[in-house]
Amino acid sequence: MPATPPLTRIQIKNRQVILEAGLEVFSQHGFRGATLDQIASQAGLSKPNLLYYFPSKEAIHVALLSSLLDTWLAPLQALDDHGDPVAEILDYVRRKLALSRDFPRESRLFANEVLQGAPRIGGALGGDLKTLVDAKAAVIRGWGAAGRIAPVDPYHLIFSIWALTQHYADFDVQVRAVLGGEDPFPGAEAYLEQLFRRLLTA
Amino acid sequence: MPATPPLTRIQIKNRQVILEAGLEVFSQHGFRGATLDQIASQAGLSKPNLLYYFPSKEAIHVALLSSLLDTWLAPLQALDDHGDPVAEILDYVRRKLALSRDFPRESRLFANEVLQGAPRIGGALGGDLKTLVDAKAAVIRGWGAAGRIAPVDPYHLIFSIWALTQHYADFDVQVRAVLGGEDPFPGAEAYLEQLFRRLLTA
DNA sequence: GTCTATAGTCTGATAGAC
DNA sequence: GTCTATCAGACTATAGAC
16 A cells, blocks of 8 residues: 555646746746645635645755656667767757757756755755766766767856856846847757857867 | 844854755755755754744745845955956956855856846846946956957956856856766866966967 | 635734833 | 844745635
8 A cells, every 4th residue: 555645637727726836936036935825826726725745845845856856867878879979969959948948947946946055955956967967977988988979077067058048047037138038949959059060179 | 223123042053054955955956946944954943933933935036136146246246356357366266166166066056047037136136236247347358458358248257257167157067977986176177277378378 | 515604824014121 | 334133025835614
């Protein structure tokens, strides 16, 4: 028998509605800035009803972070040891930029959390995340050693891909203010392809 | 006669103490996450005494943001039309990375603000910031047109410098978790020089 | 399962003594 | 100028009716 009982359809649906509302509110205001009133209103439920499905405000936040972490790391997971090195890295950049364009709230949720010292997902950073990055960094280092890409520090390469792609989601307000409201993503995709192609084939 | 009376020495000193404490607390917890109790404790003053020097919590935050904006834009201001193009841009990268290393709290203060939609400095983004970036983007575009650097979108070049340098301050916890605690800045400086040199001299 | 009502706590800001 | 005491509102979470 399972340690936790299976959820009914209505429980599953309401939990999803609450997580969607939590994502909207937490990503915009951060953990402390968000209130249960806002989340309840966004979800179309009463405040005590939220706490019927989740034991606390923090539980909603933690559930969001952990359920989204896999999605967030999928583009790096997909980096294929056996593919063409430059194409693999450029594909990774494209997939990561697409996440920023299509899921900006998820990006800002993580950014808020990490910016404040990752009090609720700190463990995953030194655990699963580090394990994954170490593995992929070894792949990239191997490509460099074999002369298939220009020599480059694989860790800072990965950091730079994160920084450059997430910037367009996390600092969207600033980017659009400078560009006068123009959609930054077409230009960003072209620029990043140029940047990493020149870096890796120098 | 001045619209506001001149400040005494003790007033100037206490305002500075409060701003220093506010920077520490706001940069770590964001505007809503910070409390006057924390700031007062950090400053070694009582809570009502804080509000003797500043009319409200928001006034402390706004004073911090506006007094730091100039410092934050100084490295871009210093980009010299008449210098060597590649050296000027690489110097800008170095100066901006030094800000992230030496003033990470200031970086996180701005990141928190922009991430949440810049509710308190939104005006400066489309105003002073855009004006400055437009001017410097024109300089960089001129260098490209004259064949002195490889052709590159000047706006996304500037965004990429911001993203890459600020990442090491704003996501410090994540970077150090992946690197196992090692100081990221020496490696970052070498990597960024390599990256932008290859981009601009391709 | 969902609601209204509310308990208990925290927080920004003020009053008033010294 | 600085403090203690405190107010009024907002907040998370719970109690209990339906």
